[in-house]
Amino acid sequence: MTISQKCAWAQLWIFGALVIAWLMLFIYNGTIFYWQDNTFKMTFYWLCAAAFAALVIMNVSAGILKSHRKEVTDERDRAIFRKASLWATGVSYTVVAALLLALAITYMNGNSETIPVYFPLFIVIIGGVTLLLTQAITALLLYGRKVNYGES
């Protein structure tokens, strides 16, 4: 397994752990949103921050390793990640556009022109998470499939 492949798996594990932690929080307390009490709201945000920190540490460590040992990554890894990034960008843009449209339609139907600032913020976060997750999943799928350097 190359370092890029390990990073993609680690990314999935981090997101998996975050989703499980959120689910446990939701099961214990119900939905966690900005109007709820501070303890649970902060637990929700601390989990996000912990996952983000784990992602940053992982990527920085991988970057250092790649720059010091050239044989840990090569053109195939880069070709796979270029292809995975193209897919991930398309998917995340679609998700963000669909959620923004759904939000706009919901508020227009409710005869309200004021959208709480949290909702667009959540949509941006969902877009970022979708981008990283789609990239990791697509990359792992491509590692098992035929890849053509010229097509990426």
Added chain:
Amino acid sequence: MARARINNRIRRLRFDSGEMTQEELARRVGCTRQTIIALEQGKYVPSIELAFKIARAFGMKLEEVFQYED
């Protein structure tokens, strides 16, 4: 449109070159062992540069290592 296939004889040539390991070939051409495995399994079509490096590692011409099929 049908995809063109590029086959290679890397596995055969490794054994003919004193049973060269995948690790050794990867080190010589500057890629990972996983890429050599993918090449041998026909799961990766390399760049021209890597193809030339592999052919050179065996002391052969490009078309003696890689074959293009329509």
